[in-house]
Amino acid sequence: MSAPLMMDQQQAYPSLITALCERNAYTRVHCDRVCILATALGNALRLRPRDLEALRIASQLHDIGKIGIRDEVLLKPGRLTPEEWEEVKTHSIRGERIVNETFLTNRTDVAAIVRHHHESRDGSGYPDGLSGDEIPQSCRILSIVDKYDAMTSVRVYRNPMSHGEAMAVLHEESISKIDPMIFSAFAIVMSRNDLRTMRPQPSHRRAAARIAPVQYSAD
Numbered sequence: 425m426s427a428p429l430m431m432d433q434q435q436a437y438p439s440l441i442t443a444l445c446e447r448n449a450y451t452r453v454h455c456d457r458v459c460i461l462a463t464a465l466g467n468a469l470r471l472r473p474r475d476l477e478a479l480r481i482a483s484q485l486h487d488i489g490k491i492g493i494r495d496e497v498l499l500k501p502g503r504l505t506p507e508e509w510e511e512v513k514t515h516s517i518r519g520e521r522i523v524n525e526t527f528l529t530n531r532t533d534v535a536a537i538v539r540h541h542h543e544s545r546d547g548s549g550y551p552d553g554l555s556g557d558e559i560p561q562s563c564r565i566l567s568i569v570d571k572y573d574a575m576t577s578v579r580v581y582r583n584p585m586s587h588g589e590a591m592a593v594l595h596e597e598s599i600s601k602i603d604p605m606i607f608s609a610f611a612i613v614m615s616r617n618d619l620r621t622m623r624p625q626p627s628h629r630r631a632a633a634r635i636a637p638v639q640y641s642a643d
C-alpha cells in the first residue's frame with residue numbers, strides 16, 4: 425500500500441467522530457477528553473507505538489456505537505430502566521461492528537478495544553464477562569480513563585465529582601473492578617500535570633503524547 429493511501433485510510437475516521445457529535449455533543453467531548461487522558465496514560469505505561477496508536481483511535485471511537493441507541497434512551501435525563509440499560513450496553517458491540525467496517529489499517533486492533541472497554545476485572549462487565557488478564561491492557565487503560573471522565577463531567581442529571589472524589593471511587597474499584605497497577609500509574613499521571621483541568625485542544629493532545637513513562641518502585 426502506498427504511503428499516501430495509508431494516510432488517507434488512517435485519517436478517514438474523523439468523519440465518524442463528526443457523526444457522533446451530530447448525534448450527541450456530550451459524547452463527542454467526552455471521547456476527546458478520554459483520548460487525551462488515555463494517550464497520556466498509555467505513553468506513561470510505555471505501550472508499543474502500534475498499541476498506543478490503536479488506543480488513541482479507540483479512545484476517540486469507543487462510544488461510536490451510541491449512534492445506534494434510541495434518542496429516548498441515549499438522551500434520557502433520569503435513571504434508566506433495566507431494559508433501557510440493556511440497550512445502552514449494546515453500544516460496545518455496535519461500535520466494534522462500525523470500526524470493523526472502516527478502512528483503518530489497524531481496525532482489528534481498534535475494534536477489539538472498542539468491544540471490550542466495559543469489561544471488569546472481576547468478570548462483571550460486558551459484553552463478554554472477561555476477567556483479569558483476559559482483558560487486553562489497552563481496554564483496562566481505557567476503562568479507568570472512561571470512568572474518571574464520566575464521573576468528573578457535568579451532566580444534566582447530576583453535579584460532577586471533584587478530582588479527589590473520582591479518584592476515591594476508582595481507588596475503591598481497584599480492589600476488584602479495575603487494574604490496580606494501571607490505576608496507580610493513572611494517579612501519578614494525574615498528579616503531575618494539568619490534565620485535570622484541561623479542555624480538549626490540539627496542544628493538549630501533543631502534550632499528552634510527550635508525558636514521561638511512569639517509574640515503579642520494586643514493592
Ligand SMILES: [Fe+2]
Nearest residue numbers: 486487541542
Ligand atoms: Fe462506553
